[in-house]
Amino acid sequence: MGQGQAEKMAMVLAVLLLSVLSCGKAEEKTKLVNGIVNGTVDLEPGNSILERYQQIKWFYNHTQQILKKQKGKSAHYNNKYFQNKTKLFENGTLRITRLRKEDSSEYKIIVEDAKGQEIPIMIQLNIYDPVPKPRVNVTSLKKTKGGCSVTLKCSVSIPDVTYTWYKDDKKCNDSKLNGDLVLSLTSESNIMYNCTVCNSASCNTESIYYRGDCQWQDRNTASSTLRLAADSAVTLGILLLLHNLL
Numbered sequence: 122m123g124q125g126q127a128e129k130m131a132m133v134l135a136v137l138l139l140s141v142l143s144c145g146k147a148e149e150k151t152k153l154v155n156g157i158v159n160g161t162v163d164l165e166p167g168n169s170i171l172e173r174y175q176q177i178k179w180f181y182n183h184t185q186q187i188l189k190k191q192k193g194k195s196a197h198y199n200n201k202y203f204q205n206k207t208k209l210f211e212n213g214t215l216r217i218t219r220l221r222k223e224d225s226s227e228y229k230i231i232v233e234d235a236k237g238q239e240i241p242i243m244i245q246l247n248i249y250d251p252v253p254k255p256r257v258n259v260t261s262l263k264k265t266k267g268g269c270s271v272t273l274k275c276s277v278s279i280p281d282v283t284y285t286w287y288k289d290d291k292k293c294n295d296s297k298l299n300g301d302l303v304l305s306l307t308s309e310s311n312i313m314y315n316c317t318v319c320n321s322a323s324c325n326t327e328s329i330y331y332r333g334d335c336q337w338q339d340r341n342t343a344s345s346t347l348r349l350a351a352d353s354a355v356t357l358g359i360l361l362l363l364h365n366l367l
C-alpha cells in the first residue's frame with residue numbers, strides 16, 4: 122500500500138470514528154425504548170455514568186420521583202407502584218417488569234457527579250400490545266388458464282401495524298394494500314407465502330401454502346391433508362418440504 126493510500130484510509134477511519142462517536146452521544150440524550158404489555162425493559166442511562174456518579178435519581182412523567190440512590194448505598198424508593206416492579210442495577214440501569222400501557226412515559230435519570238454537577242438523561246418508553254398471530258384468508262379465488270388469481274387477506278386485531286408479505290422467504294413486490302396481497306399465478310406450485318405483521322415493539326407471522334392448480338392450504342390443514350394424499354411422489358415431496366418447514 123502506497124503512502125497516499127494509507128493517508129486516505131486513515132482519514133476515512135477518522136471520519137467513521139467521529140460519526141460513530143457523535144451518533145452515540147445524540148442517542149444518549151433522546152433515547153427511545155419500546156416494550157410490550159407484560160414484557161420487561163431495561164432503561165439504560167449509558168456507560169458514561171458507570172463510574173462517575175455520586176447520586177442518581179429516576180423520575181417518570183417528568184416530575185414524579187421513582188427512587189434515588191447514592192453510590193455504594195441501596196436505592197430509596199419514593200413510589201410503591203414502581204418499587205414492586207423495578208430493579209435498579211449498580212450501573213444505574215432501571216429494569217421495569219410486568220409492563221402495562223400506563224407505564225408509557227418520559228423517564229428521566231438525573232446523575233449527580235463527583236463535582237455536584239447534575240446531568241439529566243431522558244428516555245421515552247412506549248408500551249405496545251404484542252402483535253397476535255395474523256389471520257390469513259383466501260378470497261376472490263378464480264381459476265385462470267393453467268393458473269389462479271387470488272387475493273390473500275391478512276389481518277390482526279390491533280391497530281398501528283405494518284404488513285409485509287413473503288413468497289418463499291423473498292419479500293413480495295406484488296400489488297398490495299394493507300394486508301391484502303393480489304396475485305396472478307400461472308404454473309407455479311409448492312409456494313409458501315408468509316404474512317408478517319409488526320408494530321414498533323413486536324412481530325408475528327402466519328403462513329399459507331400454494332400447492333398449484335388454485336389449491337391453498339393453511340398451516341393447520343397443510344400437514345393433515347397432505348398425509349391423506351401422500352401416495353403421489355409429488356405430494357410426498359411437499360410433505361417433506363412442509364415437515365422441514367413446520
Ligand SMILES: *[C@@H]1O[C@H](CO)[C@@H](O)[C@H](O)[C@H]1NC(C)=O
Binds near residue numbers: 158250251
Ligand atoms: C398480560 O398478563 C395478564 C395476566 O397474566 C393476562 O391476563 C393478559 O392477557 C396478558 N396480556 C398480554 C397482552 O399478553
Ligand SMILES: *[C@@H]1O[C@H](CO)[C@@H](O)[C@H](O)[C@H]1NC(C)=O
Binds near residue numbers: 212214
Ligand atoms: C448494567 O447492568 C445490567 C445488569 O447487570 C446489564 O444488563 C447492563 O448491560 C449494564 N449496562 C451497561 C451500560 O453497562
Ligand SMILES: *[C@@H]1O[C@H](CO)[C@@H](O)[C@H](O)[C@H]1NC(C)=O
Binds near residue numbers: 181182223224
Ligand atoms: C403518567 O402520566 C400519564 C399522562 O399524563 C398518565 O396516563 C399515567 O397514568 C401516568 N403514569 C403513572 C404511572 O402514574
Ligand SMILES: *[C@@H]1O[C@H](CO)[C@@H](O)[C@H](O)[C@H]1NC(C)=O
Binds near residue numbers: 201202205219
Ligand atoms: C406487587 O405486585 C404483585 C404482582 O403483580 C401484586 O400482586 C401486589 O399486589 C403488588 N403490591 C403492591 C404493593 O403494589
Ligand SMILES: *[C@@H]1O[C@H](CO)[C@@H](O)[C@H](O)[C@H]1NC(C)=O
Binds near residue numbers: 256257275276
Ligand atoms: C377471514 O375468515 C374468517 C372466517 O371465515 C372471518 O371471521 C374473518 O373476518 C375473515 N378475515 C378477513 C380479513 O377477511
Ligand SMILES: *[C@@H]1O[C@H](CO)[C@@H](O)[C@H](O)[C@H]1NC(C)=O
Binds near residue numbers: 287290315326327366
Ligand atoms: C415463513 O414462515 C415459516 C413458518 O411458518 C418460517 O419458518 C419462515 O422463517 C418464515 N419466513 C419469513 C421470511 O418470515
Ligand SMILES: *[C@@H]1O[C@H](CO)[C@@H](O)[C@H](O)[C@H]1NC(C)=O
Binds near residue numbers: 292294
Ligand atoms: C420491486 O419493484 C420495483 C418496481 O416496480 C423495482 O424497482 C424493485 O427492484 C423491485 N424489488 C424487488 C425486490 O423485486
